[in-house]
Amino acid sequence: MRKKFLVLLLAGMFLVGCSSKQEEKKTTDSTKTEEKKEESKKDETKKDSIGFDGKVAELNDLKIEIIEYKIIKVGEKGNEYGSKPVIAFWYNTTNKSDKEIDPTSAWMVVFTAVQDNNKNMVNELKVAGHPDASLLDTQLAKIKKGGTVKNAVAYELSDETTPVTLKATQGMDGKDLGQKNFEIKK
Template sequence: MKTKSLALTGLTILLASTLVACSGGNESSSKSDTADKTVKVKKKASTYFKDNKLVTKDYDIDITQTKVIQVGETGNEYGEKPVLAFWFKVHNKKAKDLDPNGAWISIFKAIQDNNKDSVNELDVGSLPDDRFLDSQSEEIKVGGTVEMAVSYELDDTTTPVKLTAENIVTGKSLGSMTYKLN
């Protein structure tokens, strides 16, 4: 009986010291001579925009081409300003009611920093590619990928454009890229 009691007491002490060690203790506890072997693994962001690719939990957008289109040229026949056009693919991972135009407009904004006093967010221009006239607002099936294009009206053709992806719910920036115009 005494042996069982000693074994139980020893086991209780072992468990208690293990719990204290696992909890990290408090600041007043003494440090061990052994170096802390904790390795912090940096978790890769699940939502980001870099290298012409936006990744979210619901869908991805790959920018495949950019081009400045002057007034009167194909893709900007009716505009009054030159535009910066983006061609892209939207891959629907699991979003409901996702269309290519809405996917882009809901997350991206374009800034041309050519005003010393205010932020110059560019206006969306006309559709720069007639191939997408009928498909720009069609729903993308889960697992499907659809191509699209969008343009922004430029205030000048020398100042670079910064394209920023932002979570519209939290306002958190997901990343940005700067596009030179010449």
Template sequence: MHRTTKATTLIASLGVAVLAFAGCASTATESPAPDETVTVDSAPIEDAPAEATFENSVLTTEDVTITITDTKTIPVGEPGNEYGDVPVIAFWYDITNNGAERDVTPNDFIFYFNAFQDNDPNAENELNVGALPDDQFLDSQLENIKEGGTVSNAVAYELTDTTTPVKLVASTDLGQTEIGSMTFNLG
């Protein structure tokens, strides 16, 4: 019969730990001798993307430029909100493909903008996207925009009341980082 003592267990554990740490040790990297020259290839960054901005109703990013051309509150049953259950705020805009490496469609507005009404004392009230408020864009809203091309479109957000202003917030990362915002009074 073998008896394991505390001392034997401790010695075995220390041995395993020493071997583990020895295996983790890294070898020193060679550094250049004082009289050696190290060459690093570098070049100035040409065409570095400008920082995205949202000012004066214009969102400018590396991929797109979106210019809001009109805004309107549309009650239930009115043209542009014939089938809705709640009033909407509608935005008409032009979207330009600045040379994005991905497909750009007129509906890309919703990837760059979130709308809020600050009428809940306990939580953010992000508005839901509503139905297309302008039938003239039914056939063109999903078309790919060519590089340098500009297409018009519209989008609506469902309001939770008709008095609280709507804050439109722009971002390039699906709402994670605010670039800028505009507030639209209703009425």
């Protein structure tokens, strides 16, 4: 009788142990599933935040925020040596990755400037001389992860009335992120 009691007691303990391990496994699996769902939501949110709203271009690896723009006439400060008026943009570039990113390359990969004043072809504007001597040392600076560096860029205008459309893409020939027209202020 004593042996039967011990066998039954051990069997009962074994079953209780198995049952609690199964519950623990179910809880762990459930937690992992929830974590995967949260991770997936974060990825979707990250993908949704990629774009250009006319002021900020947000990509996976970097963010470019346009601070200001202005038209600089020939001979004025920032366009002392040019032969055409320019549109100049000042911006901050933030590195969100471990990649080597500098503000000038980031801008050139993301943005194209166009004046739609030719019915037969796309009029992409040419890059002009750097419009801000105080930023010459930072234009090719390697931005640390999480760091932000200010820079500027200018484009030669083909006329002084047609707005400049700044088009953003996810890398050269990449996905269209948006665009904004910038009026030629006088």
